[in-house]
Amino acid sequence: MSDKKYVVRVCLGTGCVSGGSLNVYEALKRDVESSGLKDITIDFTGCHGFCQRGPIVDIDPGSIFYSEVKEADVTDIVQLHLQEGKFIDRLFYRDPSTGEAIPSSQDIPFYSNQQRIILRNCGHINPENIDDYLAVGGYKALRKVLLKMSPEQVIAEVKNSGLRGRGGAGFVTGLKWEFCRRETGNEKYIICNADEGDPGAFMDRSILEADPHSVLEGMIIGAYSIGANQGYIYCRAEYPLALERLRIALRQMDEHGFLGDNILGSGFNFYIKIKEGAGAFVCGEETALIASIEGRRGMPRSRPPFPAQSGLWGKPTNINNVKTLASIPIIISRGSDWYSGIGTEKSKGTIVFALTGKVANAGLVEVPMGIKLEDLIHGIGGGILGGKKFKAVQTGGPSGGCLPASMLDSPVDYESLTAAGSIMGSGGMIVMDEDTCVVDMTRYFLSFTQAESCGKCVPCRVGTRQMLNILQRITKGKGKSGDIEQLERLAKTVKFGSLCGLGQTAPNPVLTTIRYFRNEYEDHINNKRCPALMCKELISFYILPEKCRGCTICFKNCPVGAISGSKKLIHIIDHEKCIKCGTCLEVCPKRFSAVVKVSGEKIKVPEKPIPVKK
Numbered sequence: 001m002s003d004k005k006y007v008v009r010v011c012l013g014t015g016c017v018s019g020g021s022l023n024v025y026e027a028l029k030r031d032v033e034s035s036g037l038k039d040i041t042i043d044f045t046g047c048h049g050f051c052q053r054g055p056i057v058d059i060d061p062g063s064i065f066y067s068e069v070k071e072a073d074v075t076d077i078v079q080l081h082l083q084e085g086k087f088i089d090r091l092f093y094r095d096p097s098t099g100e101a102i103p104s105s106q107d108i109p110f111y112s113n114q115q116r117i118i119l120r121n122c123g124h125i126n127p128e129n130i131d132d133y134l135a136v137g138g139y140k141a142l143r144k145v146l147l148k149m150s151p152e153q154v155i156a157e158v159k160n161s162g163l164r165g166r167g168g169a170g171f172v173t174g175l176k177w178e179f180c181r182r183e184t185g186n187e188k189y190i191i192c193n194a195d196e197g198d199p200g201a202f203m204d205r206s207i208l209e210a211d212p213h214s215v216l217e218g219m220i221i222g223a224y225s226i227g228a229n230q231g232y233i234y235c236r237a238e239y240p241l242a243l244e245r246l247r248i249a250l251r252q253m254d255e256h257g258f259l260g261d262n263i264l265g266s267g268f269n270f271y272i273k274i275k276e277g278a279g280a281f282v283c284g285e286e287t288a289l290i291a292s293i294e295g296r297r298g299m300p301r302s303r304p305p306f307p308a309q310s311g312l313w314g315k316p317t318n319i320n321n322v323k324t325l326a327s328i329p330i331i332i333s334r335g336s337d338w339y340s341g342i343g344t345e346k347s348k349g350t351i352v353f354a355l356t357g358k359v360a361n362a363g364l365v366e367v368p369m370g371i372k373l374e375d376l377i378h379g380i381g382g383g384i385l386g387g388k389k390f391k392a393v394q395t396g397g398p399s400g401g402c403l404p405a406s407m408l409d410s411p412v413d414y415e416s417l418t419a420a421g422s423i424m425g426s427g428g429m430i431v432m433d434e435d436t437c438v439v440d441m442t443r444y445f446l447s448f449t450q451a452e453s454c455g456k457c458v459p460c461r462v463g464t465r466q467m468l469n470i471l472q473r474i475t476k477g478k479g480k481s482g483d484i485e486q487l488e489r490l491a492k493t494v495k496f497g498s499l500c501g502l503g504q505t506a507p508n509p510v511l512t513t514i515r516y517f518r519n520e521y522e523d524h525i526n527n528k529r530c531p532a533l534m535c536k537e538l539i540s541f542y543i544l545p546e547k548c549r550g551c552t553i554c555f556k557n558c559p560v561g562a563i564s565g566s567k568k569l570i571h572i573i574d575h576e577k578c579i580k581c582g583t584c585l586e587v588c589p590k591r592f593s594a595v596v597k598v599s600g601e602k603i604k605v606p607e608k609p610i611p612v613k614k
Contacts, residue, residue, distance in 0.1 A: 013047030046210020162348030167321030198397030343369030396425025460503030529600025
């Protein structure tokens with residue numbers, strides 16, 4: 001029996017919990033206790049980031065990384081690894097190109113090619129235990145700030161670091177704090193914007209679930225710098241686990257003297273309230289968020305005055321994103337010169353992406369600013385699923401831009417993405433393969449931003465609807481000459497005429513896909529053809545007479561009876577009845593491959609079932 005002291009950590013982030021990690025955690029505790037094992041600690045963490053491989057169990061010593069763990073695997077983990085000191089090979093991550101098993105998380109390319117600063121504690125500490133955060137240096141930065149630095153010195157350090165807001169706009173954080181600091185008045189507010197609404201985005205949620213104290217520590221430092229005694233965390237109600245762990249963290253902070261009156265004996269008082277949002281995408285915009293906290297409908301207002309001048313309840317207010325605030329403690333601890341040495345000349349530090357879509361290694365990724373898209377997608381991301389070809393990547397969420405394969409060599413920073421017609425956004429990155437129709441994808445993103453528009457200003461309310469109508473017509477094969485030019489005119493009008501960031505960026509998917517994939521629009525309009533075979537109204541299914549063997553499998557499985565034929569007779573699809581569900585293609589035996597999906601062409605087939613050719 002092994003006499004080692006083991007620490008077993010189970011990921012209990014939302015992604016792993018949805019895959020059954022809570023059952024794994026409970027089974028581990030139960031089996032270890034019933035086995036009478038000593039010196040075994042069973043603990044849990046927040047999100048590790050490698051969501052594609054969850055549920056994850058990490059065991060020290062050795063940072064042994066077990067992936068896709070099921071409750072049924074617990075017996076082997078306890079008996080073989082914890083009792084006998086033997087590794088369980090089948091649970092190791094395997095390199096997709098070589099098949100090599102990699103035992104330690106430190107050697108897995110997904111992790112080893114990242115530079116984790118914002119995510120420094122995610123997957124390593126128990127987010128519900130403040131002692132874990134203290135053990136890795138938590139609240140040392142706060143102590144340094146409150147006891148040794150003036151507000152002006154803190155702001156100067158943050159400015160010197162070059163940190164820019166990680167919520168999308170990329171405004172210089174220290175300068176933002178300085179503006180608010182200079183405003184007169186004794187009552188000021190600081191707000192943490194955790195209203196993450198991009199489809200496929202989970203960066204802020206994962207950080208709050210895995211390392212809430214880093215965000216809260218950064219928030220207090222920011223409050224001290226601008227002179228605020230009250231803070232709000234605006235987090236959508238759809239994030240119940242993040243909210244639960246925030247509340248636990250706030251209670252622990254209060255108990256340890258990091259919150260409330262006279263924090264650490266410094267004379268500085270600070271309090272935090274949580275405001276649950278109802279899930280409106282537009283409330284990610286600062287002035288709409290403020291309106292929601294005040295109990296009004298979340299709608300943007302024109303600026304100036306800016307929130308730093310007149311924000312929450314008319315008082316000077318500073319708003320920062322989750323990732324921005326999580327960066328503050330380590331900047332204070334390690335120094336602005338250290339931080340500014342990471343990234344590019346104008347885009348300092350690291351950026352966190354939710355890497356999703358048709359990529360082999362989906363998950364939470366943190367990389368230095370300036371990394372090439374190629375290294376991010378094909379390096380850390382492991383390339384495209386199923387050996388397909390890369391087609392495009394959407395950066396910046398639904399308001400971002402769609403970049404083609406020719407731009408994979410481009411660096412990822414604020415300036416480069418803007419020049420390409422996209423944005424950094426809050427960090428969503430959706431990878432698309434050759435089977436993606438960019439016209440239909442653009443229609444999807446426009447449908448999202450149009451539905452989420454608050455409707456206050458005409459360019460956004462009307463313009464996004466008009467663009468969406470045109471895109472819907474094109475994907476249905478009803479596009480006409482001039483539609484592309486009309487889309488471009490509308491997009492530019494909406495972009496330059498909208499009141500807030502939602503309308504100003506909503507046209508980005510339209511403009512970039514026309515810029516880089518114009519031929520695909522033309523194919524849809526002129527040839528009534530979808531090259532990716534995704535637009536339902538532009539595709540047809542045929543049964544090839546030379547390959548059909550009359551097995552009747554497609555006939556029996558068609559849900560609407562659109563297939564005629566019987567045994568040993570060539571089957572025929574009635575296109576007037578066909579709902580284009582693709583069932584016939586799915587069930588046709590691969591040895592026959594008699595069913596094909598086409599777009600923009602017709603295949604000659606018999607008018608009625610005839611005997612199959614021998």
